[in-house]
Amino acid sequence: xxxxxxxxxxxxxxxxxAQENESDKDAFFIKDIYxxxxxxxxxxxxxxxxxxxxxxxxxxxxGAAAAVEYTYQMMDSLGMDTVxxxxxxxxxxxxxxxxxxxxxxxxxxxVELNSLALGNSIGTGKKGVSGEVVExxxxxxxxxxxxxxxxxxxxxxxxxxxxxxxxNTMAAYGGAVDQRVFGPTMAAKYGAIGxxxxxxxxxxxxxxxxxxxxxxxxxxxPAVAISTIAADELELALQEEKVHIYLRxxxxxxxxxxxxxxxxxxxxxxxxxxxxLVSGHLDSWDVGTGAHDDGSGCVHSLxxxxxxxxxxxxxxxxxxxxMYMNEENGGAGAYAYRDSSDxxxxxxxxxxxxxxxxxxxxxxxxDGHDDIFVNKFKKVIEWLPLLEPYGLHLRKGGxxxxxxxxxxxKGLLFGFEPDSQRYFDYHHTDAxxxxxxxxxxxxxxxxxxxxxxxxxxxxxxx
Amino acid sequence: xxxxxxxxxxxxxxxxxAQENESDKDAFFIKDIYxxxxxxxxxxxxxxxxxxxxxxxxxxxxGAAAAVEYTYQMMDSLGMDTVxxxxxxxxxxxxxxxxxxxxxxxxxxxVELNSLALGNSIGTGKKGVSGEVVExxxxxxxxxxxxxxxxxxxxxxxxxxxxxxxxNTMAAYGGAVDQRVFGPTMAAKYGAIGxxxxxxxxxxxxxxxxxxxxxxxxxxxPAVAISTIAADELELALQEEKVHIYLRxxxxxxxxxxxxxxxxxxxxxxxxxxxxLVSGHLDSWDVGTGAHDDGSGCVHSLxxxxxxxxxxxxxxxxxxxxMYMNEENGGAGAYAYRDSSDxxxxxxxxxxxxxxxxxxxxxxxxDGHDDIFVNKFKKVIEWLPLLEPYGLHLRKGGxxxxxxxxxxxKGLLFGFEPDSQRYFDYHHTDAxxxxxxxxxxxxxxxxxxxxxxxxxxxxxxx
Numbered sequence: 001x002x003x004x005x006x007x008x009x010x011x012x013x014x015x016x017x018a019q020e021n022e023s024d025k026d027a028f029f030i031k032d033i034y035x036x037x038x039x040x041x042x043x044x045x046x047x048x049x050x051x052x053x054x055x056x057x058x059x060x061x062x063g064a065a066a067a068v069e070y071t072y073q074m075m076d077s078l079g080m081d082t083v084x085x086x087x088x089x090x091x092x093x094x095x096x097x098x099x100x101x102x103x104x105x106x107x108x109x110x111v112e113l114n115s116l117a118l119g120n121s122i123g124t125g126k127k128g129v130s131g132e133v134v135e136x137x138x139x140x141x142x143x144x145x146x147x148x149x150x151x152x153x154x155x156x157x158x159x160x161x162x163x164x165x166x167x168n169t170m171a172a173y174g175g176a177v178d179q180r181v182f183g184p185t186m187a188a189k190y191g192a193i194g195x196x197x198x199x200x201x202x203x204x205x206x207x208x209x210x211x212x213x214x215x216x217x218x219x220x221x222p223a224v225a226i227s228t229i230a231a232d233e234l235e236l237a238l239q240e241e242k243v244h245i246y247l248r249x250x251x252x253x254x255x256x257x258x259x260x261x262x263x264x265x266x267x268x269x270x271x272x273x274x275x276x277l278v279s280g281h282l283d284s285w286d287v288g289t290g291a292h293d294d295g296s297g298c299v300h301s302l303x304x305x306x307x308x309x310x311x312x313x314x315x316x317x318x319x320x321x322x323m324y325m326n327e328e329n330g331g332a333g334a335y336a337y338r339d340s341s342d343x344x345x346x347x348x349x350x351x352x353x354x355x356x357x358x359x360x361x362x363x364x365x366x367d368g369h370d371d372i373f374v375n376k377f378k379k380v381i382e383w384l385p386l387l388e389p390y391g392l393h394l395r396k397g398g399x400x401x402x403x404x405x406x407x408x409x410k411g412l413l414f415g416f417e418p419d420s421q422r423y424f425d426y427h428h429t430d431a432x433x434x435x436x437x438x439x440x441x442x443x444x445x446x447x448x449x450x451x452x453x454x455x456x457x458x459x460x461x462x
Numbered sequence: 463x464x465x466x467x468x469x470x471x472x473x474x475x476x477x478x479x480a481q482e483n484e485s486d487k488d489a490f491f492i493k494d495i496y497x498x499x500x501x502x503x504x505x506x507x508x509x510x511x512x513x514x515x516x517x518x519x520x521x522x523x524x525g526a527a528a529a530v531e532y533t534y535q536m537m538d539s540l541g542m543d544t545v546x547x548x549x550x551x552x553x554x555x556x557x558x559x560x561x562x563x564x565x566x567x568x569x570x571x572x573v574e575l576n577s578l579a580l581g582n583s584i585g586t587g588k589k590g591v592s593g594e595v596v597e598x599x600x601x602x603x604x605x606x607x608x609x610x611x612x613x614x615x616x617x618x619x620x621x622x623x624x625x626x627x628x629x630n631t632m633a634a635y636g637g638a639v640d641q642r643v644f645g646p647t648m649a650a651k652y653g654a655i656g657x658x659x660x661x662x663x664x665x666x667x668x669x670x671x672x673x674x675x676x677x678x679x680x681x682x683x684p685a686v687a688i689s690t691i692a693a694d695e696l697e698l699a700l701q702e703e704k705v706h707i708y709l710r711x712x713x714x715x716x717x718x719x720x721x722x723x724x725x726x727x728x729x730x731x732x733x734x735x736x737x738x739l740v741s742g743h744l745d746s747w748d749v750g751t752g753a754h755d756d757g758s759g760c761v762h763s764l765x766x767x768x769x770x771x772x773x774x775x776x777x778x779x780x781x782x783x784x785m786y787m788n789e790e791n792g793g794a795g796a797y798a799y800r801d802s803s804d805x806x807x808x809x810x811x812x813x814x815x816x817x818x819x820x821x822x823x824x825x826x827x828x829d830g831h832d833d834i835f836v837n838k839f840k841k842v843i844e845w846l847p848l849l850e851p852y853g854l855h856l857r858k859g860g861x862x863x864x865x866x867x868x869x870x871x872k873g874l875l876f877g878f879e880p881d882s883q884r885y886f887d888y889h890h891t892d893a894x895x896x897x898x899x900x901x902x903x904x905x906x907x908x909x910x911x912x913x914x915x916x917x918x919x920x921x922x923x924x
Contacts (some may be wrong), residue, residue: 035627165497167852169902193591203903317714360822360881362853391824391855418883421902440664440883444629 016165026386026458029311030451031120034390036307037447043299044439046074047358049428050298051434058119058256058286059326067282068260071298071323075264079182080321082267085260090326092257093120093284094248101196101224103234105243106368116205116287116429117223117249118180118197119329124222128248129193131155134237137387139178139186146190155194155245156187157238159231160204162424169202170356171421173427176200177211184223185215194247195223198231201424205229207429209278210285212329212379222249230312261333264305268457271314275411276456277320277351278304278449279402281327292355292423294357298323300416303446315457317349320439324402327355334402337451341406350456352449353400353416357426357440359418361390364452367404367413375413376461383455390449393417412461416449486847488920491773492913496852497695497768505761508536509820511560512760512784513751513896520581521788522719525774529744530722533760533785540767540828542812544729544785545879547722550798552788554719555582557714557748561800562590563686567705571838575692576621578891579643579685579711580659580675581791586684590656590710591922595618600646601640608652614847617656617707618649619700621693624664631882635889638662642899646685656709657685660693663886666900667691671890672747674791684711703798723795724785726767730919732778737873738918739782739813740766740911741864743789743862746908750894752910754885757822757905761784762878765908766915777812779880786864788915789817796864803868812918814876814911815862819888820904823852826914829875830865836922838874845917854910874923 037043050057054070057063068085075083099114117123129154137160138144145151155396157180162172163230177200184195198207206227213223226234226249237243243340262282268274280297284290308315325333341348366377371397381395398404399413407413418441426432499505507672512519512529519525530547563577593615598604600621620641624634627858639662644659661671664667668689675685686709688696724744730736742759763783770777787795792835803810814826828839837857842856843873849856860866861875869875880903888894 034629038626164500164902167496167906209751280523360883392854420824421906422900425900436885438887444883 034447037443041443044123044302046299056286057284059090080264083264088332090259090332091256100248102246113225114227116208121223122248154192156192158183158197159248185219188219188221201332264321266319268317274349279322282323291356298352299352304450338405348411351403353403354416360441361448363393365415367399371408463694503905505765508761518748519746521552542726545726551796552721552794554716564708574777576689578672578685579713583685585712614653618654620645621658650681650683663718682856710918726783728781730779736779736811741784744785754819761814762816766912800867811872813865815865816878822903823910825855827877829861831872
């Protein structure tokens with residue numbers, strides 16, 4: 001019995017010692033990752049090229065094609081085992097002329113409202129459309145009025161603002177964006193001739209925010225976003241008198257085009273069938289240059305490979321880097337990737353998406369199929385002590401529009417979560433440009449994602 | 463016995479229930495604090511006035527006097543019990559003409575280096591000074607060369623850059639700033655005729671960063687900071703050939719002036735002798751408008767009072783709000799406050815300083831006299847579950863230049879710790895202006911500090 005306890009004690013000691021040793025090794029390696037990112041990270045230089053030299057990258061545009069070419073070359077230069085283009089058919093929407101959105105009333109006369117047509121929306125035709133404005137705060141309110149026949153021939157103004165009390169601005173966006181995505185089709189269903197949506201932002205300024213709208217069942221009408229200052233003006237005017245809006249957009253949905261996801265892979269040395277994916281989306285809106293959305297996510301993902309290569313790290317599992325095409329207005333890249341992966345019966349043990357900007361990292365959200373989430377997340381949580389010194393948390397939450405499509409493969413899905421406070425100052429606007437990205441904030445993102453990839457690769461999720 | 467256990471069980475339940483109830487109440491109140499800050503916080507509006515209407519506020523300047531007047535009025539408008547000005551005698555340094563720092567070498571010819579005279583430094587006189595450049599990386603290296611007589615008649619160039627691998631940029635600053643503070647006096651001690659210091663920043667750009675220098679034992683020479691791009695150019699040139707610098711500054715230390723700390727107080731209803739202090743410093747450098755440094759800290763502190771007033775909160779302990787004068791180049795305000803407080807035998811149970819900018823809050827650092835720190839900090843750590851949902855940590859670390867002078871009163875000293883990544887992009891430069899402050903990031907700071915004040919007031923530190 002005495003010997004048994006001695007044995008137990010020794011086993012225990014060895015195990016604790018081994019553990020501590022391993023944990024120290026991990027801590028040192030993660031520090032190396034951060035040092036490399038902060039001194040040799042390439043994310044910022046790549047992003048400057050992507051935004052300053054290439055610019056806006058809307059699906060189907062020359063910019064998107066140039067970005068495919070550029071990131072293919074960059075990936076190739078990183079010495080991955082394989083780099084390839086994966087075809088997908090993307091919508092090809094073009095904005096056309098500068099939008100006109102004119103508020104007209106007796107008391108105020110004519111006031112120009114700063115606007116941007118919503119992505120995928122139809123145009124008004126060159127003559128434009130004119131109608132009385134009906135303000136609503138929700139889809140339900142629009143539907144109610146619609147059923148009473150009160151939207152017919154009207155311009156519907158969706159004006160529910162962001163909830164400023166949400167600490168995470170993503171939650172405020174989530175609570176308002178239904179107006180932009182489904183507002184126009186709802187209004188069209190009840191005979192509205194146009195839609196004006198309050199811009200999706202926390203900020204009060206004169207910058208309109210575009211973004212996708214989705215028509216259902218053939219219910220279509222022209223739709224623009226107006227700046228929050230313009231929305232406040234319109235709201236005030238409507239409290240006083242009847243207001244008309246003249247709207248002119250010449251945007252068009254052209255014939256779909258062939259485009260590509262850009263993919264690179266380092267084959268795992270021990271468990272090549274367990275894939276760890278890092279990703280961002282290569283397309284952006286046509287206004288601005290998609291610096292935060294989602295140039296940042298693309299260069300983060302490339303930098304993960306770069307940093308691990310600098311550190312001569314050989315992954316046990318297969319590490320794949322994907323620049324998705326068409327996240328903004330269709331998801332064609334994500335579907336093409338998922339379909340191809342399913343056909344080949346691949347297993348994404350973990351898939352990480354960076355699509356919330358290049359701000360200071362706060363951590364990761366994790367998601368997954370109900371069958372596996374709790375157990376796999378428990379495993380990941382054990383790594384928190386290694387991540388907390390870098391100000392990183394792990395919490396349950398959505399992953400990302402692209403990688404979430406891999407849920408049925410029953411791996412763990414992660415969304416990189418940087419600080420959210422400034423994201424909607426720039427999101428889908430002219431202001432999403434290189435000058436609003438801070439180099440250190442950006443490369444700290446590269447480091448955070450690389451650290452998670454390292455732990456996933458080393459320990460797996462079983 | 464059975465009854466005894468039943469009794470124990472009931473007592474335990476009641477105590478757990480009471481605790482949970484109290485903790486829920488706290489969580490609700492802290493949520494109210496955040497909601498109020500995010501929807502009615504005044505910090506941003508005050509900061510816009512302080513920076514756009516008043517501007518730079520160097521001690522002794524008309525801007526500093528205007529800021530005293532303005533914040534006195536603001537404090538008065540908040541309905542505090544008492545508002546007063548506390549006199550202090552401040553240094554009165556003026557920059558004079560735009561600095562000239564000219565690099566001259568055979569190969570390169572004459573190159574202008576973007577520079578700013580260091581605060582409190584003496585001028586070169588109108589003719590300027592010229593000398594061969596000697597580059598050093600540290601005070602020790604300067605001293606070694608000085609003892610060998612190799613600095614006499616020379617211009618010493620301090621060129622140790624920020625350590626980019628520090629995650630917290632404050633640590634990188636701490637590791638480099640001795641060159642600016644003590645480099646000039648060290649060089650002067652060994653006969654140098656001027657000093658050029660690499661700017662204190664992570665960023666590679668052409669913006670020079672001023673800041674204070676301190677002469678000791680009468681060893682004085684003119685000193686400027688040059689931009690990091692200029693420093694890199696100078697470093698490169700020195701690898702090739704001898705380089706001379708022509709330096710011209712006309713800064714002067716004028717006669718000290720009378721200035722003030724601005725102080726407001728709400729008298730505690732139950733324990734008025736336990737003071738909780740919130741503070742920032744009202745003075746700034748003359749370049750830029752001190753938006754982050756430390757306009758933010760001032761308006762944070764005012765906003766704490768505003769938010770608690772909005773919520774009709776009556777503090778049990780005395781709540782004091784201090785706008786310190788002269789943090790940047792002397793600390794006269796902090797000494798005046800400390801001396802007056804000690805004479806009156808006051809006890810600052812807790813003193814919080816916000817002087818690290820108006821960026822997204824990450825938490826608080828805490829410090830205190832060795833006799834009390836461990837026990838009092840243990841108490842504070844118990845509140846973490848209430849602060850963590852807002853992304854706030856608590857860690858041991860320095861408090862702030864002003865409140866640290868209260869250490870001997872044996873209360874707990876806190877430094878508000880926002881995200882540090884962008885701070886040294888702006889610190890002590892022309893760029894520290896209203897446009898680089900984000901409203902939500904700023905008011906989240908007001909909320910974080912108010913939450914800590916609430917917990918300190920409610921529970922004390924015994």
